[in-house]
Amino acid sequence: MKILVDMDGVLADFDAGFLKIWQMLYPEKSFIPLELRTTFYVVDQYPAELSDLVRQTIAAPGFFLSLEPIMGCVNALTEMRQLGHEVFICTSAITFFRNCVVEKYEWVEQHLGKEWVKKLVISKDKTIISGDVLIDDRPIVAGCVTPTWEHILYDQPYNREVSEKRRLNWMNWKSVLFSAAA
């Protein structure tokens, strides 16, 4: 099986990392608790007057590298490979790419090891990457072609309204991935 795995919100805990830094830097400002997050992009759920500050926080040096691995993700990836599957990490860079791209490489090296760096694919359009499944927390993954993969949602509070796709987390991934497609 060829398994594509998204990075932010699937391997790297973007939301928890953002909230932690946000509350540390701006303890007086409002914030959205993790379980109440309803939009895919964090910035879309914050008041408009805080948009620039949210974007700056995410684009700042060190943000992407500081993200914690989502519990169970390292074991899951290791096991996928041990089971003989081809695994690629498929991620997009943010528009302010300067810190983001290199830190995504550093993150993979640090948390998964050098061998996984070769499996990192950075592309805005994931439909052009071929695979059997794409595990991604984004409600809709669109692009210029009809993808070869089935999109399986990585379960997050902000994608719960999507009902027609299979969803998994790093606790139940094996039973979901290896059950028949919905």
Place this chain on the structure above:
Amino acid sequence: MKILVDMDGVLADFDAGFLKIWQMLYPEKSFIPLELRTTFYVVDQYPAELSDLVRQTIAAPGFFLSLEPIMGCVNALTEMRQLGHEVFICTSAITFFRNCVVEKYEWVEQHLGKEWVKKLVISKDKTIISGDVLIDDRPIVAGCVTPTWEHILYDQPYNREVSEKRRLNWMNWKSVLFSAAA
């Protein structure tokens, strides 16, 4: 048509850039003139005792961003898009990724413009990227699957021994690309 275009040796003049910096930094050391380059990797054609120095030169800050665009490449990419083709820039990062990845983004932004940054795909394995053709100077582009694309060689001195593939440069690309496959 979906056209994948490699970056080093196709858009960015890696060999000329390397030689220029090498001769500037180490005027006393031996060098390989461009037309006598016979190996895909520059380092493989230099004496073993210079290997580390060659690798350091390539991994140094500023190297990738300093590369000149290969003459005609910007017009070719612009024209491909105007003709209605989907174009993606497909490049690999070197093992010492720290300067390389961000400078590839900066290079695209600087020489092709912001819109093209969204079309940049970084992947060690290009066989998993779907397309009709891949324009690449590497003699053999291998990976984990059979690619959907036809590999068309971007003509370079170091790939002249390959005879079974179509080859083009930015002067004749239209007639080659739009002629029937060999």
